[in-house]
Amino acid sequence: MVVSVCKPNEVDKYRMFIGDLDKVVSLMLSLSGRLLRVETTLDTLDPETEHQDRLPLLEKKRQLMRQLSEAQDLKDHVDRREQAVSRVLARCLTPEQHRDYSHFVKMKAALLVEQRQLEDKIRLGEEQLRGLRESLGLGLGIGMGIGISMAYGHY
Numbered sequence: 001m002v003v004s005v006c007k008p009n010e011v012d013k014y015r016m017f018i019g020d021l022d023k024v025v026s027l028m029l030s031l032s033g034r035l036l037r038v039e040t041t042l043d044t045l046d047p048e049t050e051h052q053d054r055l056p057l058l059e060k061k062r063q064l065m066r067q068l069s070e071a072q073d074l075k076d077h078v079d080r081r082e083q084a085v086s087r088v089l090a091r092c093l094t095p096e097q098h099r100d101y102s103h104f105v106k107m108k109a110a111l112l113v114e115q116r117q118l119e120d121k122i123r124l125g126e127e128q129l130r131g132l133r134e135s136l137g138l139g140l141g142i143g144m145g146i147g148i149s150m151a152y153g154h155y
Contacts, residue, residue: 006092027118035064
């Protein structure tokens with residue numbers, strides 16, 4: 001719809017904004033996920049762990065916090081660009097179409113967050129399943145024959 005009612009340079013700005021929104025939200029999700037894993041690792045370390053063993057993790061945490069702050073600056077810039085794109089589209093689109101655009105932008109970011117959460121849950125479930133299979137000896141194909149022969153031994 002934007003392509004059909006806007007000038008080519010306005011369409012380019014719209015497409016660039018949408019692409020950048022995807023990238024910056026994905027970047028922030030990735031960095032915050034990595035930061036959470038580092039913090040969790042730090043929290044689970046034994047209090048007796050040597051300081052030199054903690055140092056790389058603390059440095060990684062500082063680095064990720066700095067990168068997350070920079071990503072937030074990028075997000076703020078993308079938000080300002082969204083306002084500029086919205087003003088342009090307000091001139092090209094009907095009020096209803098503009099409301100749909102605004103809803104699309106809000107939902108796009110929210111859906112990216114939800115997608116990442118679902119991917120993380122799937123990955124965790126797969127890791128748990130893999131761990132369960134390995135603990136049962138199924139992951140290596142070792143326990144299958146034993147389990148089957150034991151099961152048939154009762155009949």
